[in-house]
Amino acid sequence: MLAVTALIVVRTQNLFAVAMLTGIYSLLSATFFTLLDAVDVAFTEAAVGAGVSTVLMLGTLSLVGHRQKKQRTVQIVPLLIVTVTGLILMYGTLDIPPFGEADNPIHLHETTVHYLEESSHETGMPNVVTSVLASYRGYDTMGETTVIFTAMVGVLLLMSGRKKDGTGGADDGE
Amino acid sequence: MESNPILRIATKIMTPYILMFALYVQFHGDYGPGGGFQAGVIFAAAFVLYALIYGIETARLVLPMGVAALCGALGVLIYAGVGIATMFLGGGFLEYGFLDSHDAEHGQHLGILLVELGVLTTVFGVMVVIFYSFAGRGRVEE
Numbered sequence: 550m551l552a553v554t555a556l557i558v559v560r561t562q563n564l565f566a567v568a569m570l571t572g573i574y575s576l577l578s579a580t581f582f583t584l585l586d587a588v589d590v591a592f593t594e595a596a597v598g599a600g601v602s603t604v605l606m607l608g609t610l611s612l613v614g615h616r617q618k619k620q621r622t623v624q625i626v627p628l629l630i631v632t633v634t635g636l637i638l639m640y641g642t643l644d645i646p647p648f649g650e651a652d653n654p655i656h657l658h659e660t661t662v663h664y665l666e667e668s669s670h671e672t673g674m675p676n677v678v679t680s681v682l683a684s685y686r687g688y689d690t691m692g693e694t695t696v697i698f699t700a701m702v703g704v705l706l707l708m709s710g711r712k713k714d715g716t717g718g719a720d721d722g723e
Numbered sequence: 724m725e726s727n728p729i730l731r732i733a734t735k736i737m738t739p740y741i742l743m744f745a746l747y748v749q750f751h752g753d754y755g756p757g758g759g760f761q762a763g764v765i766f767a768a769a770f771v772l773y774a775l776i777y778g779i780e781t782a783r784l785v786l787p788m789g790v791a792a793l794c795g796a797l798g799v800l801i802y803a804g805v806g807i808a809t810m811f812l813g814g815g816f817l818e819y820g821f822l823d824s825h826d827a828e829h830g831q832h833l834g835i836l837l838v839e840l841g842v843l844t845t846v847f848g849v850m851v852v853i854f855y856s857f858a859g860r861g862r863v864e865e
Contacts, residue, residue, distance in 0.1 A: 588756040589756045589757070589758070589761075591756075592748075592756050592757060592761045593760055593761055593764075596761050596764040596765055596768070597760075600764065600765075600768050601764055601767065601768055601771065601850055601854075604771050604775070605853060605854060605857060608854065608857035608858040609857055611858070612857070671828070671831065675753065675754050676752065676753055676754055676755060676756070678756070678758075679752050679753055679835065679839075680831075680835065682758065683758070683759075683834075683835040683838050683839055684819060684831060684834070684835055687806075687817040687819075687838065688816075688817065690802075690842065691799075691802050691803065691817070691838075694798060694799055694802050694841065694842050694845050694846075695799055697795075697845055697846060697849050698795055698796065698798070698799045698845055698849065700849060700853070701792065701848065701849040701852050701853065704852065704857075705792065705852065705856065708856035708857070
């Protein structure tokens with residue numbers, strides 16, 4: 550179903566339908582993540598991918614119109630690059646150990662064992678995802694927060710650049 | 724969309740529950756799935772829904788652009804502030820154990836809670852600002 554949705558997204562010319570289908574694609578991947586027991590990731594995918602980003606895309610579409618420009622020629626070079634990259638990635642998956650095996654390297658690595666066994670009394674958090682995200686990997690998460698903040702600054706600078714008085718976008722008169 | 728009574732009433736009923744659910748996701752993130760990122764997005768989604776149905780100008784009366792932008796900056800400040808605070812209390816940057824002088828585990832708990840609050844504030848503010856900037860733009864040019 551994921552593949553079918555992706556194909557339709559590529560083939561469709563109506564951008565409104567594409568935005569909606571992208572949301573459906575996100576929702577499908579969210580269910581896929583749930584099946585893989587990655588509930589936190591599924592949660593994020595459903596909220597961000599299917600919810601907010603669809604709304605943002607629709608907001609953008611209301612600015613740029615919902616018809617895609619017709620493109621007749623098949624572009625050989627991008628097609629070639631995409632195909633080769635896809636094949637390389639598929640070749641890479643051959644080395645990945647089978648899903649869910651107890652003796653996979655990831656389960657035996659000392660960091661994993663440490664996180665799973667020590668995190669509940671080192672941080673007092675029953676949810677290991679939260680403790681890894683906020684405590685063991687606190688620097689990373691702070692970096693991510695800063696990246697999001699930077700995104701806001703970028704959008705504000707780009708989208709409020711039309712004004713003559715140059716006071717930025719932080720007021721209501723935009 | 725702004726004159727459809729069914730949508731208006733439904734939004735009015737739904738919005739507080741969405742906000743509550745976001746807070747639940749935020750504070751239950753220690754025990755179940757969820758955390759600052761997800762909660763921030765859901766919190767912002769409530770405002771986006773409100774703005775879609777009631778019009779962006781009404782939403783801006785509730786939450787002005789400046790306040791949302793301030794939230795975006797404040798969250799990063801909270802996060803980094805926790806890091807600086809632990810440094811003052813004798814630990815390394817973001818070493819939450821030092822937040823509670825008696826019990827390092829409580830300190831960790833408090834630190835994670837504060838940091839997640841920072842993430843929530845930033846994500847919420849940024850999402851709302853981005854939505855306002857994109858959705859509010861077309862109307863001015865028409």
